Amino acid sequence: MHPRSWPVRLLGIALCSLACTNNPYPNADDGKKVYYSSFSEPPRTLDPAVAYTTTEHEVTGAVFDTLLEYHYLKRPYELIPGLAVRVPVAEPLPEGRVRYTFELRPELRFQEDECFRRFGAAASREITADDVVFQVQRIADPQVNSPVVEPFSNLLGFSEFSARLAKLGKDDGTFSKLPARERYRRAGGIEGIKSLDARRLQLTLGAAYPQILYWFAMPFSTPVPWEAVEHYDGKEGRAPLQDHPVGSGAYLLSEYDRQARIVLSRNPNWYGLGHPEWTAPGAVFPSDGEPGDFGPGAIEPARKGLPLAQIVRAEYRREKEAIPAFTKFLQGYFDNSGIINESFDKVVRDDRLSDEMKSYGMRLDKSVEASIYYIGFNMEDPVVGTAAGERGRKLRQAMSLVVDTVEFLRLFANGRGVPAQTLLPPGLYGYDPARKNPYRALDLERAKALLAEAGYGDGIDPKTQRPLHLTFDTADTSPEGRQAVQFHVNNWRKLGIDVEIAATTYNKFQQKVRDGAYQLFQWGWVADYPDPENFLFLLWSEMARSKHNGPNTANFKHAEYDKLFLAMKSMENSPARLGIIQRMLAILEEERPWIEMYHREQYALYHGWFAGVKAAGLSVPTLKYQDLDPVVRRQKRADWNRPVLWPMYLLGLLLLLAAVPGVRSYLKERQ
């Protein structure tokens, strides 16, 4: 070995120990109120008419302000005015129609953007009611392909407008090249949404649909400037609209590399910053909430009434893998995080934060998500579906009686879930904690008896004299996913039923669903808004997957259920509505198109320096309510991330030692 290489090696180790650190952020940002978080799935589009995923909503919720908002703290969820002055009340009209009138605040402005300069002199302009009308027209535009056409179809003339646009486009080849505003004008607009003047907006619905107000609390109905739609068309080097949102919210999108990083910066044109004297409900921290929201360990009472948008910048980094992301959270490089299964035992002890995590200064927030996760049967399958009649029903009931949700949650979700008796989650109207689904208890004996009654005694299929063979289709090929399904299969094997797992790629799975070639599957649904209709519609026959490509993947078709659904759909909450809901749940209990598993519980972890947080079970924009202390954060990060350097020195020493005998023998050989 070359003696000359020793100093080089020592120098290398010395340099390394000076520069070793695992901080991924530039040092300049250390003292600023910058919020760091992560996302795993890149957003596909930030067009508010189309964006639907959690990541996309995290951005659009901060960038786009809506007419109404959800109260940050109150549960069950309550609507408060956002851009609108007050929450409108339904005015009944003749022939069952309903009208709502919104009034926008004065002097609301869009964020500064070059698209305004192209069509005018200024870099921004005032928001008008026409901007909301324009956006709702965009939802109706077939070219935009919005996923929320269905709820907005309750507006009078919405579907007709959409059809007229489609027809004009087909008849005239040049029509689709015209700018959007011109096209909507030529198609005559939507009768059910009109601007009365610059600041007043009127909605007219063909029939009562109280849930429409929830849709005006979501970014789908935010005011959108036509300048942005025309300017950001993806030509001549300009970004397409899906990559360049122009809104009026507390934040604007300042950096967007969808595969790696999303950065939001505070919007100086936001009304909360421009007009603090308004103390508008959407621009100050709420003073009331649930009992226990304010106090030690929760939100400081001093925060009540403080102006919002304390955080100056929010940086979201792409983390494809959950474990490194969580490790970075523990190191202080992300300000909040969920909990991953692998670290659960370290973080949570006896349902509360472990002492180790408390010493970090962390806080734990639990909330039950308005969701339902279930195993479904394809009701159009000849063996497990409606065609099998009484036999099929008893088979489904038997299989439902051996699915052990509590153990499943313990194994695969660390108990983070509420076992479901019906499909309605806690917090929703119609949820009854005392209601027990007779087929969601664990009863192996009863299941065996039912199976025998169905003609499958001991699980044997009389046609083949072997165990009944069913297939469970899943698109989750990961080891965790397979194990989860295997758990259910093991339980069904106790009945003697042989369920085969078909874990295929996402494409193949979707193809099978389209072809109707599936028997058992698992799925989940998270509520769009807090109304039971948003869950019960999942089993409405009009939503069947096979017919209309809707979310009713079980293809459940039940005449009485459909009738009851149409009745309760647009009712206001009342004992009559409750009665109908309970009858619908009873039907589902007997028919068993689904085996309801659980409602997911979200555990959120926050570092001690992160303030003003409350977990939201729905997709509610929260960034403007949050705050952080960068000085404390910098200190903690330094404390928690001192590099352990002694192994490096040890390694160097060992290498030197190992060389000695070799050098000695070499020198001996030379002589």
Added chain:
Amino acid sequence: MLAYVVRRTCFGALVVLGVLLFLFLLFFGVTSPDDIARRAIGDKAMPHVIEQWKKNHGYDKPRLPGPGHLTDNLLVEHYRRMLTFDFGKSDADNTPIVDRLKHGAVPSLCLTVPEFLLGLLLGIWSALVVALFRGTYIDKSTTILCVVLMSVPILLFIIGGQYLIGKQLRWFPISGWERGSSAMWRFLALPVIVGVLSGFGGTVRFYRTVFLDEVYRDYVRTARAKGAGDMRILLRHVLPNAMIPVLTAVVMEIPFLFTGSLLLEAAFGIPGLGSLTVDAINANDFATLRTMVFIGSLLFVAAQIMTDIGYTLVDPRVRLE
């Protein structure tokens, strides 16, 4: 000589065309334009939206040539686009592929080039040392170490490396990426270490065999008899003569430097070209996939031609066919 170069280049061009054909058949044997559309738009898409999407992206044609549409089909389009280097936009998110290539090339090269050079230097150096000390316990222990390292799957290196170095010792970040030269090397340290370590065993064994093959030859014995020192022999005689197989191996690696290491980039979250390819596979993004494969095959064929030419230049014993 010129005729030989021309012949090899023509052959190379044919290979690239063959690769494009094979890729086309493989991909469209497994998926269809409808599938690509659905993956891009989302599953709730109505049929007319899918048709619109296919028209926008040029997928509304029949796949293969047939009567009535000899040139207006996907296969011909495929060739035309690639051979004119018109890569177009990604099917999954509509971004221009050239931009993604430019963005991805830097991280990939920053990972593969240091890993390659370091692995090469370390490998050759270790092999020389082993050749120098052949027969002693250094030789034996290194050989055993190499065999053990070769028997460990790279996945274990990745998992172990992330656990040990990233989590327990906290020397470097576990994964991720930050643009800007000062921060970059911190994210590269761990993947480079893992890459070099996992390849070390095979590399050293290979070069050891090559060097030992040379060392046992007659001219080395003559040189020793004439009194030349071991070091001198190794560096001045053995190394140059062993260069041919070394060079072959090195040049054939160069195309893969550009296409990026798929596994390392995926595991360490480095947004390079390898990561781009894996994402494209998962998202059924045919436009990006064929671009990556086309470029990869071009580079591979170019490297092969250069190797063959270099071979004939350096070794007069090889007959020109």
Added chain:
Amino acid sequence: MVSALTNSHHTSNVVVLLLVLGGLWLGWRVKRNEPWHDALADAFRRGPTAWCVLGLYVLVALADSVAWKGGVSAAAPDQVARFEAKSLLDRAVGGKTEKSYSAPLATREFARDRPLVRPGTHLLGTDKLGRDVLFVTLKGARVALLVGGFTSLIAIPLALLFGVLAGYFGKWIDDGVFFVMSTLASMPSVLLLVAMITALPRGTIWVCVALGVTSWVGFCRLARGETFKLRELDYVNAARALGASHARIIVRHILPNLLHLVLIRFVLLFSALVLSEAVLSWLNIGVDGSWGQMVAQAKNELSRDPIVWWNVAGATVGLVGLLLSINVVGDTIRDALDPRTRGDRA
């Protein structure tokens, strides 16, 4: 664990029988043939441990390949198992299932602290679904040997066929084969594998086919080069002059000289294939029950706090043990056959 209610165990039993018979026949031939006998003995002498370890793996794999139905009690919780074929290994070691994780030789569950069904009997603990990790590791031996062995049996004859034909006949055949080889080599193998596995039906055999089709190129190039050289040898020219047919020359003169290359390449390919399958398992398209799949799970388990290390430990020992012994055995064979080192007493 896919349903095993088919009758595929019959095929498996027949294959094992054939393998055993074939092995016995080969052993009898080798004993009769002096140089082969000496070479084999020499190779064994150079690394007896590695040979024995390899033999152990083969034994375990064979034990898992011989299966028959029946013999499962009616009171067992798993009612479907009565109709499934259980192998020798299953009957000897399997059947001890807990609810979830437990540490090696523990008496209580890992996270929950409930008592185990069979405390202290799990040498390597249990995995997430409660299966005994030692049992799962042993079962992985069969998968690894199947992936390595069966795939090599596809890849090597394929490579030999094309390589020898290309090298011997030259001209158009050579151009054609070289063209196909270059085309396949220019495409990233991950892409090819993913596309093929997505297109082919599910099953271990088809993963082997896909792996085989993507790994024959390397050896083909070597075989082609060697055949070029061998073709020019004097005695081959003489045989041609004497009027021997092409087939006879190939079989009697060229193939035997390639045999040592085949053996060495088999060893290299075997290791490479097992490692490739591990990568496929990490991408979630590998073979069910392989060690690669266990390692893929380890990614999550090692990050647990407290960590679950026995799953990955079992898979690592299985993988490294197999690959190490294969590599050493390959080295001993090569040294035994190499004229330069033959005759050396290690």
